Amino acid sequence: MVDLYVKNGKSVTGEPLEVTITDGKISAMGRALTVDRAKETLDVAGRYLSAGWIDDHTHCYEKLTLYYDDPDEDGVKTGVTTVIDAGSTGADNIGDFYQITRSKKTNVLAMINISKTGILAQDELGDMNRVQWEPFAQAVADYPDFIVGIKARESHSVVVDNDVKPLAKAKEYQQRLAKQLPIMVHVGANPPELKDILALMTKGDILTHAYNGKPNGMLTDQGQVKSFVTEAYQKGIIFDVGHGTDSYNFNTGEVAIAAGLIPKSISTDIYHRNRENGPVFNMATTLEKMMLLGFDLATVIKMVTAAPADNFKLSQKGQLKVGLDGDLTVFEVQEKPKQLTDSNGNQRTTNQVIVPTQAIVAGKVYQTEVEA
Ligand SMILES: [Zn+2]
Numbered sequence: 001m002v003d004l005y006v007k008n009g010k011s012v013t014g015e016p017l018e019v020t021i022t023d024g025k026i027s028a029m030g031r032a033l034t035v036d037r038a039k040e041t042l043d044v045a046g047r048y049l050s051a052g053w054i055d056d057h058t059h060c061y062e063k064l065t066l067y068y069d070d071p072d073e074d075g076v077k078t079g080v081t082t083v084i085d086a087g088s089t090g091a092d093n094i095g096d097f098y099q100i101t102r103s104k105k106t107n108v109l110a111m112i113n114i115s116k117t118g119i120l121a122q123d124e125l126g127d128m129n130r131v132q133w134e135p136f137a138q139a140v141a142d143y144p145d146f147i148v149g150i151k152a153r154e155s156h157s158v159v160v161d162n163d164v165k166p167l168a169k170a171k172e173y174q175q176r177l178a179k180q181l182p183i184m185v186h187v188g189a190n191p192p193e194l195k196d197i198l199a200l201m202t203k204g205d206i207l208t209h210a211y212n213g214k215p216n217g218m219l220t221d222q223g224q225v226k227s228f229v230t231e232a233y234q235k236g237i238i239f240d241v242g243h244g245t246d247s248y249n250f251n252t253g254e255v256a257i258a259a260g261l262i263p264k265s266i267s268t269d270i271y272h273r274n275r276e277n278g279p280v281f282n283m284a285t286t287l288e289k290m291m292l293l294g295f296d297l298a299t300v301i302k303m304v305t306a307a308p309a310d311n312f313k314l315s316q317k318g319q320l321k322v323g324l325d326g327d328l329t330v331f332e333v334q335e336k337p338k339q340l341t342d343s344n345g346n347q348r349t350t351n352q353v354i355v356p357t358q359a360i361v362a363g364k365v366y367q368t369e370v371e372a
Helices: 094-101 133-142 165-176 194-200 227-234 250-258 272-276 283-291 297-302 306-311
Strands: 002-010 016-022 025-030 038-043 048-051 053-058 080-086 107-113 147-154 183-187 206-208 328-341 347-361 364-367
Touching: 002 048, 002 328, 053 306, 080 147, 080 328, 080 347, 094 107, 094 133, 107 133, 133 165, 147 165, 165 183, 165 194, 183 194, 194 227, 250 283, 283 297, 283 328, 283 347
Parallel strands: 002 038, 053 080, 080 107, 107 147, 147 183, 183 206
Antiparallel strands: 002 016, 016 025, 048 328, 328 347, 347 364
16 A cells, blocks of 8 residues: 555646655656555645755764754755765764664765764864774775765865875775765865865765855956866866855856856755854755756756765665655745845845755655745
Protein backbone atom coordinates (compact mmCIF):
# COMPACT_ATOMS: atom_id res chain seq x y z
CA MET A 1 0.00 0.00 0.00
CA VAL A 2 1.05 3.57 -0.69
CA ASP A 3 2.41 5.33 2.41
CA LEU A 4 1.90 8.90 1.25
CA TYR A 5 -0.19 10.36 -1.55
CA VAL A 6 0.65 13.99 -2.32
CA LYS A 7 -2.21 15.41 -4.35
CA ASN A 8 -3.06 18.68 -6.13
CA GLY A 9 0.51 19.85 -6.57
CA LYS A 10 2.20 21.52 -9.50
CA SER A 11 5.67 21.20 -10.96
CA VAL A 12 8.15 24.08 -11.01
CA THR A 13 7.02 24.78 -14.58
CA GLY A 14 3.38 24.95 -13.47
CA GLU A 15 2.11 21.56 -14.71
CA PRO A 16 -0.26 19.56 -12.46
CA LEU A 17 1.73 17.05 -10.40
CA GLU A 18 0.90 14.29 -7.95
CA VAL A 19 3.35 11.90 -6.30
CA THR A 20 3.08 8.77 -4.19
CA ILE A 21 5.75 7.47 -1.83
CA THR A 22 6.00 3.84 -0.74
CA ASP A 23 8.66 2.38 1.57
CA GLY A 24 10.54 5.67 1.51
CA LYS A 25 10.81 5.82 -2.29
CA ILE A 26 8.84 7.63 -4.99
CA SER A 27 6.44 4.97 -6.30
CA ALA A 28 4.35 6.92 -8.84
CA MET A 29 4.15 10.36 -10.42
CA GLY A 30 1.72 11.99 -12.79
CA ARG A 31 -0.62 14.88 -13.52
CA ALA A 32 -3.48 13.11 -11.70
CA LEU A 33 -3.00 9.75 -10.00
CA THR A 34 -5.65 7.22 -9.08
CA VAL A 35 -4.79 5.99 -5.61
CA ASP A 36 -7.15 3.45 -4.06
CA ARG A 37 -5.67 3.46 -0.61
CA ALA A 38 -2.95 5.47 1.03
CA LYS A 39 -1.94 5.49 4.68
CA GLU A 40 -1.71 9.27 4.49
CA THR A 41 -2.90 11.83 1.95
CA LEU A 42 -1.50 15.35 1.77
CA ASP A 43 -3.51 17.84 -0.28
CA VAL A 44 -1.05 20.61 -1.17
CA ALA A 45 -3.80 22.78 -2.68
CA GLY A 46 -2.04 23.87 -5.85
CA ARG A 47 1.36 24.54 -4.30
CA TYR A 48 4.66 23.75 -5.99
CA LEU A 49 6.16 20.33 -5.51
CA SER A 50 9.86 19.70 -6.16
CA ALA A 51 12.47 17.14 -5.26
CA GLY A 52 13.62 17.73 -1.69
CA TRP A 53 15.94 20.69 -1.37
CA ILE A 54 19.59 19.91 -0.65
CA ASP A 55 21.77 22.53 1.06
CA ASP A 56 25.36 21.56 0.31
CA HIS A 57 27.03 24.03 2.68
CA THR A 58 25.78 24.10 6.29
CA HIS A 59 27.30 23.90 9.79
CA CYS A 60 25.26 21.69 12.10
CA TYR A 61 27.46 19.83 14.60
CA GLU A 62 25.87 21.01 17.82
CA LYS A 63 28.88 20.38 20.05
CA LEU A 64 31.02 23.13 18.54
CA THR A 65 31.14 26.65 19.92
CA LEU A 66 31.88 28.70 16.79
CA TYR A 67 29.69 27.55 13.89
CA TYR A 68 26.96 25.15 14.91
CA ASP A 69 23.26 24.46 14.70
CA ASP A 70 20.63 21.78 15.07
CA PRO A 71 20.36 20.17 11.61
CA ASP A 72 16.55 20.26 11.75
CA GLU A 73 16.62 24.05 12.25
CA ASP A 74 18.48 24.37 8.94
CA GLY A 75 16.69 21.37 7.46
CA VAL A 76 13.07 20.28 7.59
CA LYS A 77 11.91 23.37 9.46
CA THR A 78 12.94 25.46 6.42
CA GLY A 79 11.90 23.05 3.65
CA VAL A 80 15.38 21.54 3.22
CA THR A 81 15.31 17.72 3.29
CA THR A 82 19.08 17.12 3.12
CA VAL A 83 21.85 19.18 4.68
CA ILE A 84 25.50 18.59 3.94
CA ASP A 85 27.73 19.84 6.71
CA ALA A 86 30.76 21.55 5.20
CA GLY A 87 33.70 20.38 7.29
CA SER A 88 32.59 21.28 10.81
CA THR A 89 34.16 17.99 11.85
CA GLY A 90 37.35 16.11 11.02
CA ALA A 91 38.69 12.64 11.81
CA ASP A 92 38.62 13.31 15.60
CA ASN A 93 34.91 14.13 15.89
CA ILE A 94 33.09 13.09 12.70
CA GLY A 95 32.07 9.78 14.28
CA ASP A 96 30.34 11.58 17.14
CA PHE A 97 28.65 13.91 14.64
CA TYR A 98 27.42 10.87 12.71
CA GLN A 99 25.89 9.31 15.82
CA ILE A 100 24.09 12.50 16.87
CA THR A 101 22.57 13.03 13.45
CA ARG A 102 21.00 9.57 13.20
CA SER A 103 18.04 10.74 15.29
CA LYS A 104 17.40 13.89 13.20
CA LYS A 105 14.40 14.26 10.90
CA THR A 106 16.57 15.85 8.21
CA ASN A 107 18.99 13.76 6.12
CA VAL A 108 22.46 14.79 7.30
CA LEU A 109 25.63 14.15 5.29
CA ALA A 110 29.11 15.55 5.80
CA MET A 111 32.30 16.69 4.20
CA ILE A 112 35.29 15.76 6.32
CA ASN A 113 37.57 18.64 7.25
CA ILE A 114 41.16 18.06 6.14
CA SER A 115 42.09 19.16 9.69
CA LYS A 116 41.41 16.29 12.08
CA THR A 117 39.99 18.68 14.67
CA GLY A 118 37.30 20.13 12.43
CA ILE A 119 36.39 23.75 13.17
CA LEU A 120 37.16 23.62 16.91
CA ALA A 121 38.64 27.09 16.44
CA GLN A 122 38.79 29.48 13.50
CA ASP A 123 42.43 28.52 12.69
CA GLU A 124 41.94 24.77 12.30
CA LEU A 125 44.54 24.70 9.52
CA GLY A 126 47.07 26.97 11.22
CA ASP A 127 49.04 23.90 12.32
CA MET A 128 49.87 21.32 9.65
CA ASN A 129 50.21 18.63 12.33
CA ARG A 130 46.42 18.50 12.30
CA VAL A 131 46.49 17.23 8.72
CA GLN A 132 47.19 13.51 8.91
CA TRP A 133 46.53 10.80 6.36
CA GLU A 134 45.93 7.80 8.66
CA PRO A 135 43.02 9.15 10.75
CA PHE A 136 41.57 10.86 7.66
CA ALA A 137 41.58 7.68 5.57
CA GLN A 138 40.22 5.66 8.51
CA ALA A 139 37.26 8.02 8.99
CA VAL A 140 36.44 7.95 5.28
CA ALA A 141 36.48 4.13 5.46
CA ASP A 142 34.39 4.03 8.66
CA TYR A 143 31.55 6.28 7.43
CA PRO A 144 31.19 5.52 3.72
CA ASP A 145 27.57 6.64 3.41
CA PHE A 146 27.97 9.73 5.57
CA ILE A 147 31.16 11.32 4.25
CA VAL A 148 30.46 12.62 0.75
CA GLY A 149 33.27 15.12 0.30
CA ILE A 150 36.39 16.79 1.67
CA LYS A 151 36.50 20.36 3.00
CA ALA A 152 39.51 22.64 2.94
CA ARG A 153 39.08 26.19 4.22
CA GLU A 154 41.59 28.43 2.48
CA SER A 155 41.38 31.89 3.98
CA HIS A 156 43.87 33.78 6.10
CA SER A 157 42.29 33.38 9.54
CA VAL A 158 42.00 29.62 8.95
CA VAL A 159 45.42 28.74 7.50
CA VAL A 160 47.41 31.59 9.14
CA ASP A 161 50.87 31.16 7.52
CA ASN A 162 50.22 27.89 5.74
CA ASP A 163 49.03 29.41 2.47
CA VAL A 164 47.78 26.68 0.09
CA LYS A 165 49.62 23.83 1.85
CA PRO A 166 46.39 22.40 3.37
CA LEU A 167 44.71 22.37 -0.05
CA ALA A 168 47.74 20.67 -1.62
CA LYS A 169 47.40 17.98 1.07
CA ALA A 170 43.68 17.69 0.42
CA LYS A 171 44.39 17.15 -3.28
CA GLU A 172 47.00 14.51 -2.42
CA TYR A 173 44.58 12.70 -0.10
CA GLN A 174 41.77 12.94 -2.66
CA GLN A 175 43.96 11.09 -5.16
CA ARG A 176 45.08 8.46 -2.65
CA LEU A 177 41.52 7.48 -1.69
CA ALA A 178 39.97 4.59 -3.58
CA LYS A 179 36.61 6.38 -3.40
CA GLN A 180 36.32 9.59 -5.44
CA LEU A 181 35.27 12.50 -3.23
CA PRO A 182 34.98 16.12 -4.36
CA ILE A 183 36.83 18.82 -2.44
CA MET A 184 34.92 21.93 -1.44
CA VAL A 185 37.18 24.93 -0.92
CA HIS A 186 36.17 27.94 1.16
CA VAL A 187 37.82 31.21 0.09
CA GLY A 188 38.07 34.57 1.82
CA ALA A 189 40.79 36.96 2.92
CA ASN A 190 44.33 36.58 1.58
CA PRO A 191 46.94 35.25 1.70
CA PRO A 192 46.31 32.58 0.38
CA GLU A 193 45.66 34.16 -3.01
CA LEU A 194 42.55 33.10 -4.93
CA LYS A 195 44.70 32.56 -8.01
CA ASP A 196 46.92 30.00 -6.23
CA ILE A 197 43.88 28.23 -4.77
CA LEU A 198 42.14 27.89 -8.13
CA ALA A 199 45.37 26.65 -9.73
CA LEU A 200 45.33 23.62 -7.40
CA MET A 201 41.64 22.83 -7.90
CA THR A 202 40.50 20.48 -10.67
CA LYS A 203 37.26 19.65 -12.51
CA GLY A 204 34.49 18.64 -10.10
CA ASP A 205 35.98 20.44 -7.10
CA ILE A 206 33.68 23.06 -5.62
CA LEU A 207 34.50 26.70 -5.00
CA THR A 208 32.14 27.90 -2.26
CA HIS A 209 31.65 31.57 -1.33
CA ALA A 210 32.31 32.11 -5.05
CA TYR A 211 30.34 35.38 -5.21
CA ASN A 212 31.82 37.14 -2.19
CA GLY A 213 32.61 40.85 -2.28
CA LYS A 214 36.11 40.69 -0.78
CA PRO A 215 39.31 42.05 -2.39
CA ASN A 216 40.51 38.43 -2.76
CA GLY A 217 37.25 37.58 -4.55
CA MET A 218 36.54 37.16 -8.24
CA LEU A 219 36.38 40.86 -9.18
CA THR A 220 39.21 43.29 -9.81
CA ASP A 221 39.27 46.71 -8.11
CA GLN A 222 37.68 48.02 -11.30
CA GLY A 223 34.79 45.58 -10.86
CA GLN A 224 35.64 43.17 -13.64
CA VAL A 225 35.98 39.41 -13.46
CA LYS A 226 39.62 38.40 -12.99
CA SER A 227 40.78 36.42 -16.03
CA PHE A 228 42.08 33.47 -13.97
CA VAL A 229 38.60 33.10 -12.45
CA THR A 230 37.05 32.70 -15.91
CA GLU A 231 39.75 30.15 -16.77
CA ALA A 232 38.98 28.20 -13.57
CA TYR A 233 35.26 28.18 -14.46
CA GLN A 234 36.07 26.94 -17.95
CA LYS A 235 38.20 24.11 -16.63
CA GLY A 236 35.17 22.73 -14.78
CA ILE A 237 35.52 24.03 -11.24
CA ILE A 238 32.02 24.21 -9.75
CA PHE A 239 30.92 27.62 -8.50
CA ASP A 240 28.73 27.32 -5.39
CA VAL A 241 27.04 30.25 -3.63
CA GLY A 242 27.75 29.49 0.09
CA HIS A 243 26.06 32.76 1.08
CA GLY A 244 27.13 32.93 4.72
CA THR A 245 27.52 35.89 7.00
CA ASP A 246 30.28 37.42 4.85
CA SER A 247 30.26 35.75 1.48
CA TYR A 248 27.49 36.86 -0.87
CA ASN A 249 27.53 40.25 -2.56
CA PHE A 250 24.73 41.37 -4.92
CA ASN A 251 27.09 43.27 -7.22
CA THR A 252 29.55 40.38 -7.52
CA GLY A 253 26.65 38.09 -8.40
CA GLU A 254 25.33 40.47 -11.04
CA VAL A 255 28.72 41.05 -12.71
CA ALA A 256 29.56 37.34 -12.63
CA ILE A 257 26.27 36.25 -14.17
CA ALA A 258 26.59 38.89 -16.91
CA ALA A 259 30.02 37.38 -17.64
CA GLY A 260 28.54 33.86 -17.80
CA LEU A 261 29.88 32.54 -14.49
CA ILE A 262 26.66 30.80 -13.45
CA PRO A 263 26.49 29.11 -10.05
CA LYS A 264 25.89 25.39 -10.39
CA SER A 265 24.59 25.02 -6.84
CA ILE A 266 22.98 27.34 -4.32
CA SER A 267 23.92 26.84 -0.68
CA THR A 268 23.53 28.93 2.46
CA ASP A 269 26.55 28.32 4.77
CA ILE A 270 23.88 28.54 7.47
CA TYR A 271 24.47 28.17 11.21
CA HIS A 272 22.50 29.40 14.19
CA ARG A 273 23.74 33.00 14.12
CA ASN A 274 23.23 33.90 10.45
CA ARG A 275 19.96 31.94 10.54
CA GLU A 276 18.59 33.90 13.50
CA ASN A 277 20.03 37.35 12.70
CA GLY A 278 20.52 37.16 8.94
CA PRO A 279 21.62 37.87 6.36
CA VAL A 280 21.04 34.20 5.49
CA PHE A 281 17.84 33.34 7.44
CA ASN A 282 17.10 30.24 5.34
CA MET A 283 17.40 28.61 1.93
CA ALA A 284 14.19 30.20 0.58
CA THR A 285 15.64 33.68 1.17
CA THR A 286 18.83 32.65 -0.62
CA LEU A 287 16.76 31.37 -3.57
CA GLU A 288 14.92 34.71 -3.72
CA LYS A 289 18.29 36.48 -4.04
CA MET A 290 19.29 34.17 -6.88
CA MET A 291 16.02 34.84 -8.71
CA LEU A 292 16.94 38.54 -8.59
CA LEU A 293 19.84 37.64 -10.89
CA GLY A 294 17.32 36.68 -13.57
CA PHE A 295 17.06 32.93 -13.05
CA ASP A 296 13.54 31.51 -13.23
CA LEU A 297 12.00 29.26 -10.60
CA ALA A 298 12.80 26.00 -12.39
CA THR A 299 16.45 27.02 -12.68
CA VAL A 300 16.98 27.97 -9.04
CA ILE A 301 15.17 24.84 -7.85
CA LYS A 302 17.51 22.72 -9.99
CA MET A 303 20.42 24.53 -8.32
CA VAL A 304 19.20 23.28 -4.93
CA THR A 305 18.15 19.76 -5.99
CA ALA A 306 19.73 18.04 -9.01
CA ALA A 307 22.88 20.20 -8.94
CA PRO A 308 24.05 19.56 -5.36
CA ALA A 309 23.07 15.88 -5.77
CA ASP A 310 25.37 15.78 -8.79
CA ASN A 311 28.17 17.65 -6.98
CA PHE A 312 28.26 14.98 -4.27
CA LYS A 313 27.16 11.96 -6.35
CA LEU A 314 23.92 11.43 -4.42
CA SER A 315 22.38 9.14 -7.01
CA GLN A 316 19.15 8.61 -5.06
CA LYS A 317 18.38 12.27 -4.50
CA GLY A 318 17.76 15.54 -6.28
CA GLN A 319 15.23 14.45 -8.89
CA LEU A 320 11.57 13.53 -9.06
CA LYS A 321 11.78 10.03 -10.51
CA VAL A 322 10.10 6.75 -9.64
CA GLY A 323 12.47 4.67 -7.51
CA LEU A 324 14.45 7.56 -6.04
CA ASP A 325 14.26 8.69 -2.39
CA GLY A 326 10.86 10.00 -1.34
CA ASP A 327 12.11 13.45 -0.39
CA LEU A 328 9.97 16.41 -1.52
CA THR A 329 9.65 20.09 -0.77
CA VAL A 330 6.25 21.79 -0.96
CA PHE A 331 6.28 25.55 -1.39
CA GLU A 332 4.47 28.58 -2.72
CA VAL A 333 5.64 31.76 -4.40
CA GLN A 334 3.86 34.87 -3.21
CA GLU A 335 3.81 38.08 -5.24
CA LYS A 336 4.63 40.78 -2.72
CA PRO A 337 7.54 43.09 -2.01
CA LYS A 338 10.29 41.92 0.33
CA GLN A 339 13.59 43.58 1.09
CA LEU A 340 16.68 41.39 0.80
CA THR A 341 20.11 42.15 2.27
CA ASP A 342 23.45 40.70 1.15
CA SER A 343 26.52 40.02 3.30
CA ASN A 344 27.77 43.59 2.86
CA GLY A 345 24.54 45.31 3.88
CA ASN A 346 23.43 46.14 0.31
CA GLN A 347 19.72 45.88 -0.30
CA ARG A 348 17.46 44.86 -3.17
CA THR A 349 13.70 44.40 -3.35
CA THR A 350 12.09 41.28 -4.74
CA ASN A 351 8.46 40.71 -5.63
CA GLN A 352 8.70 36.95 -5.50
CA VAL A 353 8.68 35.52 -2.00
CA ILE A 354 9.29 31.79 -1.68
CA VAL A 355 7.54 30.13 1.25
CA PRO A 356 8.15 26.42 1.90
CA THR A 357 5.22 24.83 3.70
CA GLN A 358 6.22 21.17 4.09
CA ALA A 359 9.37 19.09 3.89
CA ILE A 360 8.83 15.41 3.13
CA VAL A 361 11.65 13.03 4.03
CA ALA A 362 11.34 9.40 2.93
CA GLY A 363 7.56 9.82 2.87
CA LYS A 364 7.28 11.50 6.29
CA VAL A 365 5.65 14.95 6.28
CA TYR A 366 7.07 17.80 8.40
CA GLN A 367 5.49 21.23 8.64
CA THR A 368 8.00 24.04 8.14
CA GLU A 369 8.37 27.04 10.41
CA VAL A 370 8.98 29.66 7.74
CA GLU A 371 6.96 32.86 8.03
CA ALA A 372 4.81 33.75 5.05
ZN1 LIG B 1 31.05 27.33 5.93
